[in-house]
């Protein structure tokens with residue numbers, strides 16, 4: 165296990181460095197805020213400059229390294245991640261609060277992503293297409309985009325950086341990672357693992373600090389070719405606007421307001437398991453979390469009773485304790501945000517069936533714990549049914565038909581994940597066709613994405629790109645069309661006669 169507090173540094177051009185200003189910040193344990201987990205640099209524009217310079221220099225060799233050789237390096241990272249999985253998972257649980265079992269799952273996603281992306285190194289196919297000319301061949305090849313800025317949130321501190329870094333690197337790009345300031349230690353240990361795998365200087369650079377300083381300097385920097393951002397829709401809109409203004413390719417993975425429909429013909433035990441995991445897994449701090457349960461009126465009463473019973477038995481605690489099912493929120497402002505939405509719920513006339521307040525348990529009083537909460541009498545027009553809460557709060561909405569359920573599900577500015585529990589195959593296919601979301605689960609919870617499949621959403625959840633799976637290769641490469649004219653001269657007559 166890692167001994168805390170850790171002293172984390174930036175990693176630029178193969179060296180561990182303090183910020184040029186020497187300023188530092190702290191990350192603390194959300195289950196007990198008295199405990200400092202790490203100190204880390206509060207970097208500025210001059211540190212970003214150094215990282216961009218290092219990444220640009222490294223790009224010249226890396227882009228010419230054959231993709232299968234790049235892939236071998238990525239595979240090696242996957243192997244070391246597997247060896248150090250427990251260490252990384254424990255640190256994650258200490259630093260952002262998720263239960264150990266979930267933290268292991270987070271690291272496992274990083275491993276899966278490395279293994280999958282390494283395979284892509286041998287599959288970076290283009291196309292050959294017949295030319296209209298007799299003396300020409302035509303083809304498309306993939307080229308790397310260049311220097312990529314990767315800006316990540318705290319809720320999946322290993323998986324999300326890996327979703328971005330593994331495909332970016334295998335495609336021949338170099339990267340600068342700006343992790344969330346709540347999880348600097350996880351990002352530092354991750355980069356140490358890359359270093360252990362034999363990281364060439366400048367290929368991966370790590371710059372810690374405030375989003376509105378480091379993040380902003382990155383998105384504005386003329387040496388950055390691509391920005392891949394995962395975070396809130398509010399920040400994402402600003403990132404997208406800046407990238408538009410400065411002509412950068414940008415991939416935005418943003419918020420969600422995901423719903424699970426439970427129909428009158430559903431297997432209720434199965435739907436219950438899905439609802440509990442979807443709503444309270446990672447303390448509701450997933451972009452795919454179930455925030456709305458859309459319940460058919462014929463099963464609503466029975467299902468609500470089952471839900472209440474199960475929620476009452478959930479064990480809150482420190483993520484590092486083996487029997488914990490629900491950990492703390494990540495920081496004070498998350499606790500305030502969730503408390504604020506409870507006030508909104510009261511004002512809008514929703515009814516708290518369970519939870520609804522900061523946890524008062526003596527053992528947990530130094531952590532950011534909020535009780536798992538169920539809100540009843542919620543209607544689709546209420547703010548609690550439309551805005552992302554990002555905490556352990558689920559709203560119950562009653563409907564009378566399948567058509568109404570789909571309409572309510574779609575009635576949100578977001579479109580990431582969705583789920584339908586039904587035993588009617590026709591309804592399942594209709595849901596697949598009519599739901600406006602990037603991901604639809606049939607008889608499964610809204611959470612639990614697999615790294616070899618495209619991930620992302622519609623509407624205010626993003627800008628149309630997909631990460632993970634083969635879609636990630638589209639994000640991190642440019643198409644180049646190549647014509648080979650083997651006659652050695654222009655054939656005027658053929659051109660004119662076309």
Ligand SMILES: NC(=O)C1=CN([C@@H]2O[C@H](COP(=O)(O)OP(=O)(O)OC[C@H]3O[C@@H](n4cnc5c(N)ncnc54)[C@H](OP(=O)(O)O)[C@@H]3O)[C@@H](O)[C@H]2O)C=CC1
Nearest residue numbers: 316317343344345374375379380395396399417418419451
């Ligand atoms: N669709 C998806 O794939 C996912 C979406 N999310 C969404 O992320 C949100 C929670 O994450 P959270 O970290 O609070 O989101 P934020 O948008 O606050 O932050 C995300 C990242 O952006 C940085 N940042 C903040 N301001 C700027 C800026 N002006 N320019 C550039 N970068 C900036 C942050 O730095 P700092 O830490 O210093 O603030 C952080 O690294 C939720 O809305 C959730 O739905 C989360 C996971 C997956």
Ligand SMILES: O=C(O)CCCC(=O)O
Nearest residue numbers: 320450451452611612613
């Ligand atoms: O919230 C996220 O950042 C990813 C969640 C993936 C999933 O649970 O499907």
